[in-house]
Amino acid sequence: MTDDLTISEEEADILQEIMNIAFGKAAADLAEIINIMVNLSVPKIAMLQAADLHGYLMGEMDGSQGISVIEQGFWGEFRGSAFLIFQSGAGKELISMLGSDMESAFEAEAADVLERETLMEVGNILIGACVGKVTELLQDVVTYSPPRVIVENKADDVLADGLFDPTYMAIVLKTLFCFNERNVNGLLFLVASQESIAWLKRALCVFMEQYE
Amino acid sequence: MIRKILIVDDSPISRRMLKSCIAKDMGYEFHEAGDGLEGLNRYKELAPDVTFMDLTMPVMDGATSLREILAFDKDALVIVSTADVQIKSITNVLEIGAFLVLKKPPTKEGVCDALTMAAEQRR
Numbered sequence: 001m002t003d004d005l006t007i008s009e010e011e012a013d014i015l016q017e018i019m020n021i022a023f024g025k026a027a028a029d030l031a032e033i034i035n036i037m038v039n040l041s042v043p044k045i046a047m048l049q050a051a052d053l054h055g056y057l058m059g060e061m062d063g064s065q066g067i068s069v070i071e072q073g074f075w076g077e078f079r080g081s082a083f084l085i086f087q088s089g090a091g092k093e094l095i096s097m098l099g100s101d102m103e104s105a106f107e108a109e110a111a112d113v114l115e116r117e118t119l120m121e122v123g124n125i126l127i128g129a130c131v132g133k134v135t136e137l138l139q140d141v142v143t144y145s146p147p148r149v150i151v152e153n154k155a156d157d158v159l160a161d162g163l164f165d166p167t168y169m170a171i172v173l174k175t176l177f178c179f180n181e182r183n184v185n186g187l188l189f190l191v192a193s194q195e196s197i198a199w200l201k202r203a204l205c206v207f208m209e210q211y212e
Numbered sequence: 213m214i215r216k217i218l219i220v221d222d223s224p225i226s227r228r229m230l231k232s233c234i235a236k237d238m239g240y241e242f243h244e245a246g247d248g249l250e251g252l253n254r255y256k257e258l259a260p261d262v263t264f265m266d267l268t269m270p271v272m273d274g275a276t277s278l279r280e281i282l283a284f285d286k287d288a289l290v291i292v293s294t295a296d297v298q299i300k301s302i303t304n305v306l307e308i309g310a311f312l313v314l315k316k317p318p319t320k321e322g323v324c325d326a327l328t329m330a331a332e333q334r335r
Contacts, residue, residue: 013225020223020268021316024295031298040268040296042222137317211232 005169005197007047014204016045018137019130019173023188026129027177033125034098039178046174050191051166054159060174060187061087063156068115070123070149074131076142077199080168080192082127087185091115091151094122097179112151120149130173130188138203169197214331218243218260220251220277221293222269226316230264230293233323248277255281255288262330265310267294267301275305282309289330293318 007015020043027038048056061067066088073081095118124147135142150158164170172189192200217240221227227244234240243258245251248265249272255263263281267274274292281288292305295316302313311333312326 010225013223017223017225017229017317020226021295024268024297024316027296028298031300037300038298042268042270208229211229 005194005201007169007197007201011201011204012045012047014208015047015171015200016043016173018134018204018207019043019045019171021137022130022133023126023173023175025133026126029129030122030125036097036179041175041177043173043175046172048170048172049166050164050168050170053164053170053172053189053191056170056172057085057159057187058156061085061155063154065155066152067155067158068119068149068151068153069158070119070127070147072124072127072131072147073145074135074142075144076135077140078135078138078142078192078196078203080190080196082131082188082190084123084127085187085189086119088152090184090186091119093179093182093184094118097182116149116151119151120147123147123149126186126188131190138200138207140199140203164191165193168193213334214238214240214261214327216241216243216258216260216262218245218251218254218258218263220245220248220254220263220269220274221266222246223266226266226293230318230323233318233320234327235324248272248274251277252280252284256284259285261289261334262327263288263290264293264314265290267292267296267305275308278305278310279308289333291326291330 027040031038068086068091070084071081168191170189170191174187177184177186219227219230243254245254247269265274265278278290281290289311291312291314292310293314297315314322314326
């Protein structure tokens with residue numbers, strides 16, 4: 001393990017495995033709550049400066065298309081913000097998957113409010129379970145801020161350069177999850193301070209000691 | 213008796229974690245594969261006594277590889293080791309014929325118990 005704040009290839013591999021385990025837990029929590037099967041893909045992890053995140057994300061998606069973003073802050077030894085990005089139409093797909101009760105509510109309630117609440121709930125479950133499992137495996141405890149949702153805005157506008165503190169590091173977990181044969185693309189990433197990255201490197205080292 | 217162990221997982225770190233949970237003084241012979249298809253081919257070539265199989269993998273997923281291995285050898289002992297802990301995923305692989313399912317991350321106790329059960333099954 002290196003002393004600087006650069007994440008080594010081995011540390012990235014360990015973190016990818018931990019994120020994989022955490023996302024599996026998150027998917028199981030979601031599947032249990034909305035009684036669906038979540039087919040998981042092989043996740044890919046990327047580490048970059050938050051200042052480079054906008055360019056990276058624009059390379060991953062069409063900037064002119066609508067996206068929805070759920071953001072939630074977390075505080076512990078590991079602190080920062082988690083972002084879950086869904087592609088256009090994901091909110092309505094999720095509503096239709098949540099069953100007839102939600103569809104009835106969809107008629108009664110303003111569509112945009114229901115979509116916002118659905119995305120917030122799904123995002124809250126996925127982010128909470130994922131961040132919670134990562135920090136549990138690394139022996140940390142975090143508290144969360146309430147989630148914030150941005151629904152169906154142009155990616156280029158939502159992910160403007162000013163959204164992230166440029167001094168922070170971003171840990172991007174790219175994964176595709178498919179609900180009951182319906183594809184919903186998701187991108188989950190954590191943006192954390194340099195202090196958190198220093199803690200993370202130590203925690204990854206401690207985590208692997210049990211597997212020496 | 214367990215002698216040959218095949219570990220199928222696309223993550224080298226995950227293979228290392230699992231391997232470290234297995235007792236070193238038992239004379240086991242370890243083999244590894246990085247995806248379900250390679251796992252299937254290695255199984256046919258090696259005829260391992262026990263296979264640890266991840267589920268979410270590129271090229272061929274673990275459930276497909278498990279099904280193919282059991283079609284080749286109905287007595288294969290395949291222990292699924294996975295981060296996909298959804299009840300439906302676990303039920304699915306047990307219905308296909310997995311011997312056991314271990315949730316990731318592996319623990320020494322969990323892996324040891326699984327190998328003990330596999331050894332009893334092999335008697």
